[in-house]
Amino acid sequence: MAATLPGKSTSGRPLSVGFVLLNRFTLLPFAAFVDCLRLAADEGDRSRQLRCSWTFMSCDGEEAISSCGAAISPCEALKNPESFDYIVVIGGVQDEQDKTDRRALDYIRLAAQFGTPLVGLCTGVFALIQAGVMKGKQCCVSWYHHGDLQRRFPDITPVADRIFVDEGALITCAGGVAAADVAAYLIERHLGRAWAIKSLHIMLIDEARATSHPQPQPVIFEKITDRLVRSAVDIISQHMGEVVSAEQLAQRLNTSRRNIERKFQEELGISPQRFARDLRLRYGLWLLLYTPKSVTEIGERCGFSDAAHFSRHFRDAFGYPPSVARKQIDRQQQPHVDPFFIHIDSRIAGY
The missing domain is CATH 3.40.50.880 (Class I glutamine amidotransferase (GATase) domain)
Known part of the structure; x- marks a missing residue:
């Protein structure tokens, strides 16, 4: 054949x-x-x-x-x-x-x-x-x-x-x-x-997703050369629904909090706490754009204590509240930022 x-x-x-x-x-x-x-x-x-x-x-x-x-x-x-x-x-x-x-x-x-x-x-x-x-x-x-x-x-x-x-x-x-x-x-x-x-x-699947349908996880594309930071990023990426403290990262990686914070500053220009929060916010943006979940549900799923906490940090990161992101997709408009990529360099704090 x-x-x-x-x-x-x-x-x-x-x-x-x-x-x-x-x-x-x-x-x-x-x-x-x-x-x-x-x-x-x-x-x-x-x-x-x-x-x-x-x-x-x-x-x-x-x-x-x-x-x-x-x-x-x-x-x-x-x-x-x-x-x-x-x-x-x-x-x-x-x-x-x-x-x-x-x-x-x-x-x-x-x-x-x-x-x-x-x-x-x-x-x-x-x-x-x-x-x-x-x-x-x-x-x-x-x-x-x-x-x-x-x-x-x-x-x-x-x-x-x-x-x-x-x-x-x-x-x-x-x-x-x-x-x-x-x-x-x-x-x-x-x-x-x-x-x-x-x-x-x-199979209880509503419809097939197109090839262009995005994966739900924000992706870090720039190379991270430091092995310790790479391992820490892997841990953070696998725990998007919870806050992983620097102490927990240090314990998991058998190092000190001071060392891991120093490594993040040298490699990425930000603290591990800031990196983890920004990654969870990117995940929140994806959920807003591609799921019908409420802002409250999304905030909880991304590890924020309540909707107000999530909304405040979301606005600080993207310049508009979660409700605007939801309206953009309802109107078939593109978001102002790409929710799927984080380009790691000294400018990450400002995207």
């Missing part, structure tokens, strides 16, 4: 997808993607592979173990990539000591040579980079893995302000539930919108 050209309809035959499950692959993006296919493949919820077909593959043909320990079986050995319309590569827990199986990298290269479109889900994008097929391409990655990808592959520019990126024969996705959006995107392309909507509705 010849590989499908991106955007070309496959009416008359099933949409065929091969899954390459790498060591300790993440279960949610795998399940979200394959279930979307399964529900589009048949009437109701009968799971017959009529309009869509899928094959689970591992490098050795043995069961694949996910990051949570659940096993997927049966798996087949890596099949001819020309047998599929898409090859979906799903990565897992990232450990620099763990090397992606060379057989998987060779298979990815072979698929690219044959012209079979590749989809990298979650840390599957790391394998695509290692295989050498991402050169000159945009690479979507989760905000959570953005720093790791930037450190390991400095020649690659990660895209962490969108849930997925379509480069034609290469689609990369941040992972998580966004995998369902990618699956629905491909189902609509090949089978029609009705089948994509049918799958999503059974």
